[in-house]
Every structure is written in structure tokens, then in C-alpha cells.
Amino acid sequence: MSVPPPPRSPDPARDPRLHHDALGGRSVFIAPRRADRPSDLATGMQAAAGRPAGCVFCAGNEHLTPPFRLRSPANPLLPWQARIIPNRFPFVEDWGGAATAAGRRAPVRPAHGVHDVVIEAATHEASILAIDAAAWRDVWGMCHQRLAALATRSDLAWGTIFKNSGALAGASLEHVHSQLVALDFVPPDVEAELAALHGTPALFAHLLEWAAAQNCIVAEAGGLVALVPPAPRQPLEAWIVTDTPEDHFHATAPARVEALADLTRLVVTRLQAVLPGAAYNWWLHQAPFATDSRCRWHWHLEILPRLASFAGFELATGCHVSTASPQESARLLRGG
Numbered sequence: 033m034s035v036p037p038p039p040r041s042p043d044p045a046r047d048p049r050l051h052h053d054a055l056g057g058r059s060v061f062i063a064p065r066r067a068d069r070p071s072d073l074a075t076g077m078q079a080a081a082g083r084p085a086g087c088v089f090c091a092g093n094e095h096l097t098p099p100f101r102l103r104s105p106a107n108p109l110l111p112w113q114a115r116i117i118p119n120r121f122p123f124v125e126d127w128g129g130a131a132t133a134a135g136r137r138a139p140v141r142p143a144h145g146v147h148d149v150v151i152e153a154a155t156h157e158a159s160i161l162a163i164d165a166a167a168w169r170d171v172w173g174m175c176h177q178r179l180a181a182l183a184t185r186s187d188l189a190w191g192t193i194f195k196n197s198g199a200l201a202g203a204s205l206e207h208v209h210s211q212l213v214a215l216d217f218v219p220p221d222v223e224a225e226l227a228a229l230h231g232t233p234a235l236f237a238h239l240l241e242w243a244a245a246q247n248c249i250v251a252e253a254g255g256l257v258a259l260v261p262p263a264p265r266q267p268l269e270a271w272i273v274t275d276t277p278e279d280h281f282h283a284t285a286p287a288r289v290e291a292l293a294d295l296t297r298l299v300v301t302r303l304q305a306v307l308p309g310a311a312y313n314w315w316l317h318q319a320p321f322a323t324d325s326r327c328r329w330h331w332h333l334e335i336l337p338r339l340a341s342f343a344g345f346e347l348a349t350g351c352h353v354s355t356a357s358p359q360e361s362a363r364l365l366r367g368g
């Protein structure tokens with residue numbers, strides 16, 4: 033059970049706020065403190081010869097970050113291999129149960145939620161591929177445990193894990209890490225997937241059938257399917273989808289957590305083989321914490337290479353322009 037913090041008053045000038053644009057249906061987090069974030073990637077501080085001085089995520093520099101929420105292994109007598117810590121520059125603050133009297137579409141309100149950093153290695157590594165397979169499974173196990181604790185809180189509505197790998201994908205620090213966020217509302221892209229499922233309950237089953245028929249399956253393991261979706265936004269985009277309906281990653285069986293770890297390694301291995309050094313993002317899309325039994329959701333991880341920055345047309349329309357067909361991307365990701 034995750035315990036909310038004791039109440040304090042928001043600082044309207046410095047604490048993160050959530051601004052809502054009713055015309056576009058957009059939500060924007062205004063988080064002034066994030067301007068103070070350190071960055072080794074933006075400044076090129078990451079020396080070719082390895083670890084930048086004073087990397088806050090490296091073992092030995094724990095005093096530079098807030099106390100951990102979870103560590104792996106859990107035994108404090110053993111050196112840690114991975115840790116989850118509070119983000120020092122969050123775009124949501126944990127205001128506990130007394131959070132948000134304002135409605136979610138209020139033009140401005142305090143941004144309530146939880147924003148953690150998942151430090152995925154104790155040594156200074158730039159890629160998940162430098163982490164051994166067992167330790168990488170433990171990282172996902174720790175995220176599973178953390179999200180499961182947050183999902184018990186009635187003041188939080190939805191949670192995710194996301195990764196920015198490489199400066200083109202929005203990373204500011206080189207040391208391998210991802211982020212874990214829980215919000216007090218369901219964000220627009222997840223609402224859109226829910227609305228699509230309400231219209232077509234078998235939508236995920238159709239997706240899996242389409243991928244099989246179109247030779248777009250990359251790999252399968254432990255109840256998960258890695259596939260290229262029908263409208264990939266960039267070459268080599270891949271999704272890892274449960275092969276049967278399941279609302280929540282945080283409630284899945286440990287074997288599926290391990291399968292997710294293994295498939296993320298596989299997809300990133302293939303991506304780096306085709307495009308060495310490519311930046312990428314991934315994010316978890318799962319159902320809201322409160323289950324909607326009308327939906328046959330399949331939780332999934334979307335992995336998006338960042339080969340080109342998004343341009344005017346994408347921003348104007350929400351439509352992407354890419355150069356590779358799903359079949360071609362799937363063939364490359366299979367190593368064919």
C-alpha cells in the first residue's frame with residue numbers, strides 16, 4: 033500500500049500546474065522547476081571515455097538524489113542494481129488525497145500525481161543492452177510492484193512507465209533510466225483507445241489477427257506478441273501486446289513481466305542492429321486503475337524509434353508521415 037504524503041500548500045509560482053485547452057482538448061503540465069534539470073546529453077558532457085563526472089544516478093552518488101522508494105535486490109545488505117526514486121523535477125506533485133477540488137477540465141489546477149525515476153543500472157550504462165538479462169527482468173519486476181502499490185490509491189486514476197533513450201527522444205541524462213508516472217485523470221490518448229474499444233470491443237483481437245495475416249509479427253514470448261502495428265509512425269515502430277485480454281500490467285503474472293523484459297531487450301537489440309545508436313521512446317498503455325468491464329483491453333508497450341523529429345504537418349494534423357511499410361519494418365525487426 034502506497035501512503036500519500038502529509039499535506040502542504042501548493043506554491044503557485046513553482047509547483048507544477050495542469051493547464052487545459054478546451055478547444056484542442058489538450059492538457060499541458062507547466063512545471064517551472066524542470067528548467068533547473070541537469071543535462072549531460074544536451075551539453076555533450078557524456079565523455080566518449082565513459083562516465084561523466086558527478087552523474088547523479090551512478091552508485092556512490094546516492095546522496096545527490098532523494099531516498100529510494102524501491103531497490104533491487106530488496107536486501108539492503110547487497111549492493112543495489114536498480115532503484116526507483118522520486119523525480120527531483122516532477123511535472124506532477126503528490127498532494128495526497130486532498131488533491132484536486134477543481135474539475136479535470138478546469139483551465140488551471142495543481143498537477144497532482146506521482147513522478148518517479150527508475151534508475152536501471154548502478155554502473156554508468158547508456159543502453160539497456162548493457163544490463164544482464166536477469167537484472168533487466170528485476171527492473172521490470174520492481175516497476176510492476178511500484179505501479180501495483182499506486183493503483184490501490186483512490187486519488188490516482190491511471191499510471192504508466194515510459195522511457196526516453198537518447199537526446200532525440202527527449203532524454204536529458206545518459207545514465208540508463210526510465211520514468212514512472214501516476215495521474216489523477218486518464219490522459220487523452222488513453223481515453224481515445226478506450227473510446228475505440230467501446231466502439232469495437234474486439235479491436236485488439238483484430239489487431240493480432242491483422243499482424244499474423246500481414247506477416248507483421250516480430251516475436252512471441254510468454255503470452256505477449258511483439259508486432260509492427262498497421263500505421264507505424266516511424267520505421268521500426270513496434271508494440272508488445274498481451275495475446276489475451278488483460279487490463280493492467282501491474283496485475284499481470286510474474287512470468288508475463290519477465291516476458292516483457294525479454295521482448296523489450298529483443299526489440300531494442302534488433303533496432304540497434306538495423307540502426308546503431310537510434311534514439312527511441314517507449315510507453316506503457318494500460319487501462320485506468322478503476323476497471324471498466326465494458327472494455328476488452330490488452331495492456332501494451334509502444335516502442336517508437338525517433339529517427340526524425342516531428343514536423344509541422346504532424347503538429348498541425350496529428351497525422352504522421354513515414355517511409356517504411358509495416359511489413360518491411362517487421363522483416364527488419366525479425367532480423368530477416
Ligand SMILES: [Zn+2]
Pocket residue numbers: 083087088089090155156157207
Ligand atoms: Zn551514471
Ligand SMILES: [Zn+2]
Pocket residue numbers: 225317332334
Ligand atoms: Zn496504446
